[in-house]
Amino acid sequence: MSKFYLTTPIYYINDLPHIGHAYTTFVADTVARYRRIKGDDVLFATGTDENSQKNVEAANKAGETDLRKYLDKMSARWQETWDELNISNDDFIRTTESRHYETVLVFFDLVNKRGDIYKGVYEGLFCDGCEAFLTEKDLVDGKCSYHLKEPRKISEENYFFRLSNYAKPLLEHIEKNPNFIRPEKRRNEIVNYIKAGLNDISISRQSLKCGLLFPLDKNQKIYVWFDALINYLTAAGFGHDEEKFKKWWPADLHLMGKDITRFHAVIWPAMLMSAKLQLPKTIFAHGFFTINGEKMSKSFGNTIDPVELSKIYPLDAIRYFLLREIKFGEDGDFSLVYLKEHYNNDLANVFGNLLYRALSMTEQYFGGRVPKHSEKSEGLDPLCEIDVWREFEDKMDNYKFNEALDVIWKVIEAANKFIENEKPWQLAKINENRLKDVLYNLLETLRQVGWLLLPLMPDTSERVWKQIGIDTAEEKGKKIELAKIWGGLKSGIAVKKGEPIFPRII
Numbered sequence: 001m002s003k004f005y006l007t008t009p010i011y012y013i014n015d016l017p018h019i020g021h022a023y024t025t026f027v028a029d030t031v032a033r034y035r036r037i038k039g040d041d042v043l044f045a046t047g048t049d050e051n052s053q054k055n056v057e058a059a060n061k062a063g064e065t066d067l068r069k070y071l072d073k074m075s076a077r078w079q080e081t082w083d084e085l086n087i088s089n090d091d092f093i094r095t096t097e098s099r100h101y102e103t104v105l106v107f108f109d110l111v112n113k114r115g116d117i118y119k120g121v122y123e124g125l126f127c128d129g130c131e132a133f134l135t136e137k138d139l140v141d142g143k144c145s146y147h148l149k150e151p152r153k154i155s156e157e158n159y160f161f162r163l164s165n166y167a168k169p170l171l172e173h174i175e176k177n178p179n180f181i182r183p184e185k186r187r188n189e190i191v192n193y194i195k196a197g198l199n200d201i202s203i204s205r206q207s208l209k210c211g212l213l214f215p216l217d218k219n220q221k222i223y224v225w226f227d228a229l230i231n232y233l234t235a236a237g238f239g240h241d242e243e244k245f246k247k248w249w250p251a252d253l254h255l256m257g258k259d260i261t262r263f264h265a266v267i268w269p270a271m272l273m274s275a276k277l278q279l280p281k282t283i284f285a286h287g288f289f290t291i292n293g294e295k296m297s298k299s300f301g302n303t304i305d306p307v308e309l310s311k312i313y314p315l316d317a318i319r320y321f322l323l324r325e326i327k328f329g330e331d332g333d334f335s336l337v338y339l340k341e342h343y344n345n346d347l348a349n350v351f352g353n354l355l356y357r358a359l360s361m362t363e364q365y366f367g368g369r370v371p372k373h374s375e376k377s378e379g380l381d382p383l384c385e386i387d388v389w390r391e392f393e394d395k396m397d398n399y400k401f402n403e404a405l406d407v408i409w410k411v412i413e414a415a416n417k418f419i420e421n422e423k424p425w426q427l428a429k430i431n432e433n434r435l436k437d438v439l440y441n442l443l444e445t446l447r448q449v450g451w452l453l454l455p456l457m458p459d460t461s462e463r464v465w466k467q468i469g470i471d472t473a474e475e476k477g478k479k480i481e482l483a484k485i486w487g488g489l490k491s492g493i494a495v496k497k498g499e500p501i502f503p504r505i506i
């Protein structure tokens with residue numbers, strides 16, 4: 001059995017999750033569920049980035065004088081939100097936990113012993129939004145390109161990390177490992193960025209209220225990004241659980257938005273090289289999406305709360321829309337108008353109708369029991385064949401979720417067409433054996449569609465299986481290899497047609 005360790009960014013908790021955070025987390029959940037049904041042992045970690053000035057400001061704004069209380073409350077609400085959104089994370093890491101500080105100290109020591117930490121004076125530009133030092137070349141019209149604000153000029157005594165030492169080995173690693181930074185667009189950006197020259201970076205802060213104590217100097221705090229990136233080691237057990245660490249490291253996949261690629265694809269691997277630890281296998285930076293064409297921001301009042309949205313649309317419809325409409329890796333737009341259109345068309349009409357018709361006909365012609373098909377379903381090719389699975393797995397292995405959903409909808413559309421062509425209502429009068437084959441074929445296709453949908457729309461799979469009479473616990477216990485063999489649906493079981501799984505929304 002192989003292992004698969006994947007992560008989302010750990011999020012700031014100055015507010016609750018919005019649809020952008022949910023997007024990364026849905027994708028991670030999809031990958032985690034996919035790897036699990038493939039038979040991998042999976043560690044899926046997410047969490048909260050707590051040693052940040054942003055959180056302190058948010059606590060002040062909320063009138064909470066006890067920072068710890070604020071962090072506990074907000075972090076718990078993030079984990080609750082992921083539960084409500086059916087996220088199957090195995091770990092939830094908080095950077096204020098003691099296991100994290102233990103890991104940070106062990107890691108820091110390795111980097112320090114390598115001679116990569118020194119004291120100096122930092123003078124330059126600092127963006128409060130990014131909580132990062134910027135250089136002139138990062139600015140657009142004198143402003144941070146993400147936060148559209150002029151950075152502050154600051155000067156203070158800091159400790160530095162010798163990032164500049166790692167430009168060459170980083171370029172070599174990127175060159176040798178084409179899957180290290182994905183997609184290609186981001187890899188090219190990073191390569192150009194490194195080639196333009198890397199400066200050492202400051203990794204401590206003077207006189208900050210929050211942050212982990214800097215091990216070499218009690219008047220300094222560890223720069224929040226330096227500590228945050230190490231969370232990926234903490235969740236894998238580094239520095240406090242060697243067995244666990246041996247099993248899970250290196251990470252197989254770090255997922256994030258393109259806003260934080262440099263931290264993950266330049267600073268993080270350089271830190272790991274310095275500590276002589278293995279690098280993650282893949283860093284995948286997806287695009288950013290706008291809301292109805294506009295940047296999503298609190299000040300525009302256009303942020304979307306995924307939990308509120310899931311009170312209107314089934315959660316899986318939101319996942320469906322995000323995964324099918326936005327090509328993973330590219331920018332996209334989120335629009336409520338399109339969400340509704342796709343919901344009513346793809347889910348309620350095309351998919352919902354297929355299920356509804358297959359079940360109604362089973363009730364009408366076979367008293368609600370899955371019919372027994374003939375030994376050889378003469379002239380009937382299974383709708384969901386081996387090629388479908390091959391294509392699907394190829395798309396999923398390559399993080400092409402929209403194309404994986406295209407494959408599934410091709411099957412669903414073919415099944416609807418199959419009904420039109422076979423005309424079961426006529427077969428009922430003239431050829432009962434063929435009618436049995438046709439209906440069995442439809443129901444078995446739905447069982448398999450349930451499997452194809454499992455990583456992408458997990459709740460829908462279960463609902464489909466329940467309606468076609470399957471014991472969902474037993475079905476879920478199978479791995480893909482068994483599940484995809486045609487004929488897994490038992491004849492004779494009673495279907496349980498319920499309410500339409502995707503009722504139309506007006």
Ligand code: MSP
Pocket residue numbers: 008009010011012013020021023024049228229230231255256257258259260287288289290296
């Ligand atoms: N705390 C850091 C990450 C540290 S990881 C070691 C951070 N946190 S954040 O709360 O600001 O989250 C940023 C991430 O949220 C993005 O990288 C992306 O995954 C997600 N997104 C936030 N807004 C988004 C969009 N509008 N569109 C797509 N993803 C978005 O940065």
